[in-house]
Amino acid sequence: xxxxxxxxxxxxxxxxxxxxxxxxxxxxxxxxxxxxxxxxxxxxxxxxxxxxxxxxxxxxxxxxxxxxxxxxxxxxxxxxxxxxxxxxxxxxxxxxxxxxxxxxxxxxxxxxxxxxxxxxxxxxxxxxxxxxxxxxxxxxxxxxxxxxxxxxxxxxxxxxxxxxxxxxxxxxxxxxxxxxxxxxxxxxxxxxxxxxxxxxxxxxxxxxxxxxxxxxxxxxxxxxxxxxxxxxxxxxxxxxx
Amino acid sequence: xxxxxxxxxxxxxxxxxxxxxxxxxxxxxxxxxxxxxxxxxxxxxxxxxxxxxxxxxxxxxxxxxxxxxxxxxxxxxxxxxxxxxxxxxxxxxxxxxxxxxxxxxxxxxxxxxxxxxxxxxxxxxxxxxxxxxxxxxxxxxxxxxxxxxxxxxxxxxxxxxxxxxxxxxxxxxxxxxxxxxxxxxxxxxxxxxxxxxxxxxxxxxxxxxxxxxxxxxxxxxxxxxxxxxxxxxxxxxxxxxxxxxxxxxxxxxxxxxxxxxxxxxxxxxxxxxxxxxxxxxxxxxxxxxxxxxxxxxxxxxxxxxxxxxxxxxxxxxxxxxxxxxxxxxxxxxxxxxxxxxxxxxxxxxxxxxxxxxxxxxxxxxxxxxxxxxxxxxxxxxxxxxxxxxxxxxxxxxxxxxxxxxxxxxxxxxxxxxxxxxxxxxxxxxxxxxxxxxxxxxxxxxxxxxxxxxxxxxxxxxxxxxxxxxxxxxxxxxxxxxxxxxxxxxxxxxxxxxxxxxxxxxxxxx
Ligand code: HEM
Ligand code: SF4
Ligand code: SF4
Numbered sequence: 001x002x003x004x005x006x007x008x009x010x011x012x013x014x015x016x017x018x019x020x021x022x023x024x025x026x027x028x029x030x031x032x033x034x035x036x037x038x039x040x041x042x043x044x045x046x047x048x049x050x051x052x053x054x055x056x057x058x059x060x061x062x063x064x065x066x067x068x069x070x071x072x073x074x075x076x077x078x079x080x081x082x083x084x085x086x087x088x089x090x091x092x093x094x095x096x097x098x099x100x101x102x103x104x105x106x107x108x109x110x111x112x113x114x115x116x117x118x119x120x121x122x123x124x125x126x127x128x129x130x131x132x133x134x135x136x137x138x139x140x141x142x143x144x145x146x147x148x149x150x151x152x153x154x155x156x157x158x159x160x161x162x163x164x165x166x167x168x169x170x171x172x173x174x175x176x177x178x179x180x181x182x183x184x185x186x187x188x189x190x191x192x193x194x195x196x197x198x199x200x201x202x203x204x205x206x207x208x209x210x211x212x213x214x215x216x217x218x219x220x221x222x223x224x225x226x227x228x229x230x231x232x233x234x235x236x237x238x239x240x241x
Numbered sequence: 242x243x244x245x246x247x248x249x250x251x252x253x254x255x256x257x258x259x260x261x262x263x264x265x266x267x268x269x270x271x272x273x274x275x276x277x278x279x280x281x282x283x284x285x286x287x288x289x290x291x292x293x294x295x296x297x298x299x300x301x302x303x304x305x306x307x308x309x310x311x312x313x314x315x316x317x318x319x320x321x322x323x324x325x326x327x328x329x330x331x332x333x334x335x336x337x338x339x340x341x342x343x344x345x346x347x348x349x350x351x352x353x354x355x356x357x358x359x360x361x362x363x364x365x366x367x368x369x370x371x372x373x374x375x376x377x378x379x380x381x382x383x384x385x386x387x388x389x390x391x392x393x394x395x396x397x398x399x400x401x402x403x404x405x406x407x408x409x410x411x412x413x414x415x416x417x418x419x420x421x422x423x424x425x426x427x428x429x430x431x432x433x434x435x436x437x438x439x440x441x442x443x444x445x446x447x448x449x450x451x452x453x454x455x456x457x458x459x460x461x462x463x464x465x466x467x468x469x470x471x472x473x474x475x476x477x478x479x480x481x482x483x484x485x486x487x488x489x490x491x492x493x494x495x496x497x498x499x500x501x502x503x504x505x506x507x508x509x510x511x512x513x514x515x516x517x518x519x520x521x522x523x524x525x526x527x528x529x530x531x532x533x534x535x536x537x538x539x540x541x542x543x544x545x546x547x548x549x550x551x552x553x554x555x556x557x558x559x560x561x562x563x564x565x566x567x568x569x570x571x572x573x574x575x576x577x578x579x580x581x582x583x584x585x586x587x588x589x590x591x592x593x594x595x596x597x598x599x600x601x602x603x604x605x606x607x608x609x610x611x612x613x614x615x616x617x618x619x620x621x622x623x624x625x626x627x628x629x630x631x632x633x634x635x636x637x638x639x640x641x642x643x644x645x646x647x648x649x650x651x652x653x654x655x656x657x658x659x660x661x662x663x664x665x666x667x668x669x670x671x672x673x674x675x676x677x678x679x680x681x682x683x684x685x686x687x688x689x690x691x692x693x694x695x696x697x698x699x700x701x702x703x704x705x706x707x708x709x710x711x712x713x714x715x716x717x718x719x720x721x722x723x724x725x726x727x728x729x730x731x732x733x734x735x736x737x738x739x740x741x742x743x744x745x746x747x748x749x750x
Binding site: 224 | 403560
């Protein structure tokens with residue numbers, strides 16, 4: 001059992017890192033030949049960084065378009081971010097003071113995450129427009145994340161997992177000094193689901209996370225009259241007669 | 242014969258319509274003939290092996306356009322864009338929801354270019370590229386005016402216009418072109434403008450305008466053509482030369498140049514600002530059409546290039562001319578510098594006619610009689626390409642401020658339409674993106690619904706009787722569509738039409 005999980009988690013990590021790495025490299029090397037920022041847009045790189053930060057942290061555009069989706073979506077992502085932060089404690093020893101400080105918030109973040117997901121899922125049934133565009137994979141993705149959140153919460157609130165043993169197992173993975181997987185089935189299920197999430201990440205719509213940073217309508221500065229913007233393949237055309 | 246075309250009822254509250262699957266599946270523009278296609282370098286028809294050609298083109302575009310690649314991957318189906326498209330709001334056809342329109346291509350992308358779609362097509366909604374799918378593309382990519390309203394509201398800025406343009410380019414490469422756009426592109430190459438107005442006819446028209454203005458004002462306002470050594474080259478949509486109400490704006494530009502004492506000229510080689518290469522997503526066409534302007538500027542030796550009232554033309558001029566033809570500043574390569582050295586660096590290049598007029602008004606160089614427009618209660622329709630794909634002036638948002646300030650300087654009575662329907666949230670007129678053709682009139686009438694609702698509100702509430710705009714397509718579209726909603730077609734006109742009414746010539750200032 002331990003060997004299986006060690007293998008699974010290593011594979012998942014490798015796929016996640018290599019897969020997302022490849023996508024990011026692929027996006028970065030593909031040129032944006034024309035200036036297409038959605039205007040009004042910032043005219044400087046600094047302004048663009050600020051616009052991007054507002055999109056990442058506040059979901060600014062979504063806020064303008066749909067308050068319900070924004071509320072659930074933001075709740076879910078903010079929860080997810082805090083939960084991920086909280087999980088850092090399994091990877092480092094000793095646990096720094098700030099990380100110890102976020103722990104109690106992390107628990108409630110898990111609840112927020114599950115609530116946000118539930119709201120987003122409900123929209124897929126209740127709003128006819130959203131129901132129309134939903135594919136089975138959209139539902140499955142929410143189910144997967146919800147299952148991860150609920151198994152996690154269950155270990156916190158219902159059947160306490162032996163987190164000392166869990167930490168030993170994970171630190172073992174990090175240090176290549178493998179320790180036994182705790183026998184708790186909840187831990188096994190939780191970890192397996194996380195591995196699945198990591199495996200599908202580079203092949204699914206979860207690419208929206210790196211994708212946002214490469215979106216030309218959001219990451220371009222509005223300065224086409226001041227600067228000549230040329231993609232390499234387009235520059236070649238100028239040199240041909 | 243099709244059923245009579247009627248405007249949909251105005252909605253009381255701006256809520257999204259109920260889904261009406263298939264409502265617009267019969268709306269298709271005429272297909273380009275083999276001759277039209279071949280004239281601009283595309284295969285004449287969907288011949289044997291078109292699927293391969295289409296997929297090869299798609300692969301090529303995925304390598305050339307980051308927008309396409311990222312947008313096909315990144316959508317999470319959150320649905321935020323679903324109620325933002327005027328064609329969906331006007332028709333209820335779910336395939337006119339921006340995300341559904343993208344999915345027509347995304348499904349094919351998934352199937353042929355991604356692992357998930359190759360292994361589990363049903364799970365991720367992947368489909369093979371079949372003739373039925375391609376027909377669906379033709380139907381619904383010709384129901385997108387590339388207005389980018391959806392991109393404003395998408396959390397990742399996914400721009401359906403980019404997908405539509407790619408779709409049109411792929412269809413063209415496979416041999417399935419749209420008649421209206423592709424015939425016009427042929428004309429611009431053959432004759433110099435979209436309307437196919439040859440040089441001598443243009444000269445006649447301009448001479449006629451000089452007489453008309455002389456009669457009206459007593460002033461010798463000139464409409465020069467191909468005048469070497471003029472300061473300004475004006476590039477304007479060819480509709481300005483004779484269509485109503487467009488021509489009134491052309492007269493406005495001429496009066497402004499006259500009053501300011503700026504020498505200017507039109508060019509018969511580049512007698513068209515419009516660039517339909519944008520609509521069909523073809524970089525090559527965009528570039529060759531834009532290059533005509535460069536050639537005309539070099540040939541005539543002008544110092545400045547100014548663009549008339551045309552939305553997509555201003556998008557291409559503002560955002561793309563520097564890239565496509567080196568018209569702008571900051572180019573450090575010989576190609577760009579050949580022109581950029583000739584142009585006057587004290588002015589932004591290119592400039593919108595509104596920027597020119599606004600500047601002159603600010604400097605007090607024009608004598609304006611606001612009262613002359615007192616019979617009008619004016620509102621302003623932001624054209625999508627100007628609003629969401631360009632700028633005027635030095636600061637973001639100038640594209641909203643500058644035309645409004647001009648209007649306020651030439652008219653006393655100005656009313657804003659409801660928020661959420663103006664500025665970067667503006668609704669397309671319903672005729673952009675290469676859809677301004679008679680066989681699509683049903684779509685055009687329905688697509689105008691959100692704008693017509695906003696106009697109805699200010700017309701009934703504040704007595705608005707004039708909707709100013711700075712786009713040739715908006716003007717043509719509204720002229721045609723307003724009557725379906727019970728408005729007079731003369732209600733739409735250009736900003737420079739208002740300027741033309743108010744400006745006083747020959748009065749010393
Ligand atoms: C840069 C980081 C990220 C940003 C800016 C971001 C932003 C967004 C936004 C704006 C939405 C649409 C609204 C919504 O449905 O919630 C969304 C959806 C979603 N995000 Fe993220 N996200 C990020 C990272 C992640 C990560 C790391 C995951 C999961 C591991 C994730 C999972 C999801 C899922 C599953 C949805 C779809 C929810 C649904 O089905 O409605 N996101 N994201
Ligand atoms: S670009 Fe405009 S017309 Fe096209 S889908 Fe988006 S909102 Fe609709
Ligand atoms: S708003 Fe953007 S991410 Fe959401 S469904 Fe529309 S295109 Fe997809």
